[in-house]
Amino acid sequence: MNERTIDLLGEEKFLRIQNCHILLIGLGGVGGYAFEALIRSGIKNITIVDFDTFEVSNLNRQIYALQKTLGKNKCEMAFFRAREINPNVSIQIWNQRLTKEQITSEFLAPFDYVIDACDDVMVKRALFLQCAFEKKKLISCMGTANRTHPEFLEITTLDKTYNDPLAKKIRNSFKSSSVLKTKVVWSRERPVKQKKLGTICSVPMSAGSLLASFVINDL
Numbered sequence: 001m002n003e004r005t006i007d008l009l010g011e012e013k014f015l016r017i018q019n020c021h022i023l024l025i026g027l028g029g030v031g032g033y034a035f036e037a038l039i040r041s042g043i044k045n046i047t048i049v050d051f052d053t054f055e056v057s058n059l060n061r062q063i064y065a066l067q068k069t070l071g072k073n074k075c076e077m078a079f080f081r082a083r084e085i086n087p088n089v090s091i092q093i094w095n096q097r098l099t100k101e102q103i104t105s106e107f108l109a110p111f112d113y114v115i116d117a118c119d120d121v122m123v124k125r126a127l128f129l130q131c132a133f134e135k136k137k138l139i140s141c142m143g144t145a146n147r148t149h150p151e152f153l154e155i156t157t158l159d160k161t162y163n164d165p166l167a168k169k170i171r172n173s174f175k176s177s178s179v180l181k182t183k184v185v186w187s188r189e190r191p192v193k194q195k196k197l198g199t200i201c202s203v204p205m206s207a208g209s210l211l212a213s214f215v216i217n218d219l
Helices: 003-009 011-018 029-040 074-085 121-134 165-171 202-218
Strands: 021-025 045-049 090-094 113-116 138-141 153-157 183-187
Touching: 003 011, 021 029, 029 045, 029 074, 029 202, 045 074, 074 090, 113 121, 113 202, 121 138, 121 165, 138 202, 153 202, 183 202
Parallel strands: 021 045, 021 113, 045 090, 113 138, 138 183
Antiparallel strands: 153 183
16 A cells, blocks of 8 residues: 555665554644554554544544544544554554653653644643653644644744744743754744634644654654
């Protein structure tokens, strides 16, 4: 199924990414598209973490949110989708809410790369700190809500972000240069100021694709 990918990357590079073990935290608007891109790029070993179920409000932006999946677990639906694309994938499911206390050396040890697509600030902070300490490869997504222009999305380091309240919260937590040099997907677009968090599909979709693309190219 990956002939086109092999034609582009070559057999050696393809095998390198195929055999890596990726940890993906969060399967919402951003994480779902990241997962889809990883699977279709040939990566076979992925551990996915999400405790949530699909709701009607997810239909406007989450790739696995369908009328038939409403009320069902996000990890399980992502697993079934992945098996329909590639029956040979090895997907491990963590159907639970991840806490900062669980972000330990032992927890991260099996993984070649960590993709953070969750919206829990405390978990994000713990990931930034522990991955920097362990020198574990990490890329994290910052805020995508209240934005309408996917073309303003970029990949940079945490210390270079602006116009992003979520990135600011995390950035202000750390002084360590190694933590501040963590790679992130973020948007230069100033978010719309409103009480409710609104989203449009193209922004989280593009952010998820950027996460997966960076990991694949880096590996």
